[in-house]
Amino acid sequence: MSKHTAARELRILSPTGALGSGFLESSFNAALEQQPHVIGCDAGTTDGGPFALGAGKPSFPRLAVKRDLRLILLGARRIKVPLLIGSCGTAGGEVHLQIVHEIVREIAREEGLSFKLALIHAEQDKDYLKTRLRQGRIKPLHPAPEFDEEVIDRSERIVGMMGTEPYVRALEMGVEVILAGRSSDTSMFCALPHMHGFSAGIALHAAKILECGTAAVVQRKTPDCMLATIRDDHFEIGPLDPDLRCTPQSIASHSLYENADPFLLKEPDGTLDTTRARYEAVNERLVRVRGSEFIPAETYTIKLEGAELAGYQTILIGGVRDPYILRQLDDWLTRIRARIEWRVKDVTGLAPDEYALNIRVYGKNGTMGALEPVQEFQGHEACLIFEVTAQTQELASTIAAMTRHQAIHFPIPEWSGLITGVACPYSPAYIERGATYRFNVNHVVEPDNAYEMFPIEIVEI
Template sequence: MTRHIRYLSPTGVLGVGFSENHFRAALSRDLAFIGCDAGSTDGGPANLGGNKPFFSRAAVKRDLRILVTGARSIGVPLLIGSCGGSGGNWNLNWVREIVLEIAQEEGLHFRLAVIESETPRELLLKKYREGRIRALDPAPEISEAVLTEADHIVAMMGAEAYVAALEGGADVVLAGRSTDAAIFAAIPVARGFPPGLCWHAAKIMECGGAAVVTMEKPEGMICTITDEHFTLEPVSPVQQCSPLSVAAHALYETADPYRMLEPGGEMDLTGARYEAVNERVVRVSGSAFNPMPYTVKLEGASRIGYRAMVLGGVRDPVILEQFDSWFDGLKDHIAENVEAVYGPSIRGQYQIHYKLYGKSGVMGDREPYPERIGNEIGLLMVTLAQTQEVAYAIAGQAAHMVLHHAVPQWQGLLSNLAFPIAPHFWNLGEAYQFVLNHVVELDDPLELHHIRYEEA
């Protein structure tokens, strides 16, 4: 009989939901493990910098209860990566507390491994001084001060950390920041299946059932890997995979659909072949993995101040006909007003970010048709200052300035901006930015990641 390994991914991200009945129907004792990604940088740096979860506690607990009870019912490991959205230590412990709560409520007993991804700063400084931290493109300038003062820095672990946790007897593994694919490649690679197939399958499986023809709602996927190929089958009986839908997944979140970097190597999909097994199942072969020096990506976030915002819409056709000149004058008017209140010393101490929807608001400078204007333009103004009070005050001033900024054709007092909600400006709270987009060279894949165990 052909050697194989099967595993299940229930959804693309923990907390977004999936159908419990489809998941339960897919559980069988020939599964080697269940894995689920829980994080992303899609929401920006605030999840990491400000210790904020990606989804609500109720949503994450709902999904976790199904996953933990399901995995324990068939006695297979459950691997969760990038816990809490960013994988920072606070976020990781937040998920740990939920899992312990579920174990208590369900009367479950299992060995839990927690893998931290926030690295001691002294170790990062040592790597930096040795010249072993390298910038990706694009990357901000870094210094020892950045590495010391960033609110949180995580190192994106590879597959080896999961393998080590399982070798330590873990039934459930909760990992900090992790590459998405490492969650699903760890066990197949450790069992000796071809790395190219393992990593390519993992890159698809980390998104759950996203590689189906039509994803009406988040569902899961089952992967079966042999020494010659892997197959993908949707968990939902009403969803299908096609060679096109599976191959197209290589375009998702990648700069190059043929080559994708992971800790310790590069996926090479130039020889990958996609074949339909039937109307629901696709077989993939020919994927390769080229070993490289072992590096892991660093993500860091630092607080840069506080934000407030204004949201409104302009529909006056007279203004729209001369919008660019009107808008340039408006920005100058706002700057003059802010200085009139706070004095010239405010220069450089605040920012206003303008976003125009209906006029290059989505694509920005890459918009191919910037001259096209519709019936209205949505105006978003986000202020940034060192205190919430100042950010809020400047937002209020900006809102009033745009409301009454004149054009030559109109006389008297104008009201240019329609506000969709009241109050029409409000606080956004602390603001963060990413301060690292770098990789660090490692001597040992585990040197940045501490594993601890407990009985749940």
């Protein structure tokens, strides 16, 4: 590394925007030929909702994760550079971290690999969180749900989103592979630049783009590799697939992605400020960025993510094409809801606030719900999804079965006698979704230091 740092140049490879989403092997091999100093990969997200965190199950299939991991791990060991993977198993809890750990061990046995591995744990001890809460060192973000010791107790798990520091400490221990729990999207890409004294603003801005792989190209055809070269006063970034290209606009606009502010990106130790960043084309595929700045935080904070069981869910899918029903769809659904609530009360004794019935109308406002600006129904058919959430699966399915019968035969004034207004494509009509979860934490904790929440375990593979 000394000959590389003497030249003040650091090359960082991101194989893909999410471990398990795939990348072109040809692009990865082309990247390895450029001799990156480190390979980093983000494996987590909350985009898919709370299920991964609550249920302890990754979002990507095991086979897909193993395919990506095999190529990345073999590549890193071949050119002898560190491999850093963050937010293992999508949500980065202990069960998620161990799932990826097991896959890595499996690959190592199959390929005859040996290396020094660090596991950085991110799932939080509930007693620790209660202590910090009593000390007034857990603060809400906006918007934040109620957070108390009862919330902590009923959470399936709560993770802390680590910054760069635990990665740096693990690298200083001489490890060759790092598997980390829940992490800031940029943390695994900033570790080596941080160790070697590169500009925090330059490194963090490059990391923000790298973590999504080829999301910042002009037109992405598939998830794929991106390579950034960091120097003292700028970075250059671009794709490895010759059919892809970056432009100043595509790189600059990426600051809007997954970010509340187009210029400011908050991290545990401070904020990336791209207000003065300048973007220029190096060639038709590569972009140079200067002027990115870092504002240190007054207080070091770690964001918490938690999920709890919301109940058990059963859904019913049906289609409506009758023009008479569609012309009065909102009123018809309001009357159906009232009828279902009456029937459920009559049979089970449950009041409407003791379960949840949600009706999604695809073709009208199924995607945006109350935010949909088009209020008048304009299609020739609509898809209805009746979603029932209750305390048990049996109860949810019981209510869904009653919902089916009430909905498909619900009358309208234009028709006399028995009608069938909803066509259900499946038999049985309802589908049991199982346990469903909700996020229950949007807070930050103020630790004593950047490491106390993230113990490091060294493993010889």
